[in-house]
Amino acid sequence: xxxxxxxxxxxxxxxxxxxxxxxxxxxxxxxxxxxxxxxxxxxxxxxxxxxxxxxxxxxxxxxxxxxxxxxxxxxxxxxxxxxxxxxxxxxxxxxxxxxxxxxxxxxxxxxxxxxxxxxxxxxxxxxxxxxxxxxxxxxxxxxxx
Amino acid sequence: xxxxxxxxxxxxxxxxxxxxxxxxxxxxxxxxxxxxxxxxxxxxxxxxxxxxxxxxxxxxxxxxxxxxxxxxxxxxxxxxxxxxxxxxxxxxxxxxxxxxxxxxxxxxxx
Numbered sequence: 001x002x003x004x005x006x007x008x009x010x011x012x013x014x015x016x017x018x019x020x021x022x023x024x025x026x027x028x029x030x031x032x033x034x035x036x037x038x039x040x041x042x043x044x045x046x047x048x049x050x051x052x053x054x055x056x057x058x059x060x061x062x063x064x065x066x067x068x069x070x071x072x073x074x075x076x077x078x079x080x081x082x083x084x085x086x087x088x089x090x091x092x093x094x095x096x097x098x099x100x101x102x103x104x105x106x107x108x109x110x111x112x113x114x115x116x117x118x119x120x121x122x123x124x125x126x127x128x129x130x131x132x133x134x135x136x137x138x139x140x141x142x143x144x145x
Numbered sequence: 146x147x148x149x150x151x152x153x154x155x156x157x158x159x160x161x162x163x164x165x166x167x168x169x170x171x172x173x174x175x176x177x178x179x180x181x182x183x184x185x186x187x188x189x190x191x192x193x194x195x196x197x198x199x200x201x202x203x204x205x206x207x208x209x210x211x212x213x214x215x216x217x218x219x220x221x222x223x224x225x226x227x228x229x230x231x232x233x234x235x236x237x238x239x240x241x242x243x244x245x246x247x248x249x250x251x252x253x254x255x
Contacts, residue, residue, distance in 0.1 A: 106203035
């Protein structure tokens with residue numbers, strides 16, 4: 001569902017497999033540039049989407065046959081909205097916490113990256129009752145690093 | 146991603162390029178841990194890496210920790226601007242030894 005001032009730019013449906021991520025990143029990169037985002041913003045968006053899909057592959061479909069990811073890109077007046085939908089294990093949003101950066105350990109940075117790079121991230125169960133939806137928004141000119 | 150391991154003045158120098166993501170990180174992890182396991186100082190050249198995500202970062206962090214446990218050094222050289230920004234975001238730019246080039250690294254890494 002999109003607000004009246006949001007235009008569906010494109011929708012990708014792809015297997016939740018790591019070897020598809022290069023294709024997804026290339027598409028998202030092109031879409032961000034198409035919408036007029038500068039390179040720092042574009043890099044933010046690409047990394048955030050990569051981390052979101054990685055979490056689906058590693059967690060939502062963990063221990064089961066890899067399913068499908070649907071990535072929707074919607075264009076608003078000054079923003080890009082990215083909606084990542086999976087059909088895997090429902091994950092409790094309350095249990096999703098970025099790790100403490102003061103602890104040096106491999107892994108656990110994906111959530112932190114998404115929250116730092118995007119202007120908003122909202123995660124919850126799919127309204128269809130199966131799987132999860134992560135919606136991220138990036139406004140133009142908001143690159144923070 | 147091309148991984149090239151060469152020996153320079155007693156150190157192992159690993160050259161990487163392209164995009165390091167979940168698809169490639171497991172292979173990279175094995176390579177890095179194998180090199181660190183040889184008991185030599187290791188330098189990773191990231192000058193040609195254009196993208197790295199949390200899975201690639203995890204491989205580097207694990208290798209750094211293994212090297213520390215072995216009493217050897219693990220450093221990064223010629224980190225590309227794109228990758229450096231990710232390290233800064235993760236506040237790892239002060240955790241890793243990062244050198245502008247091999248000559249600078251060899252002056253410090255013995």
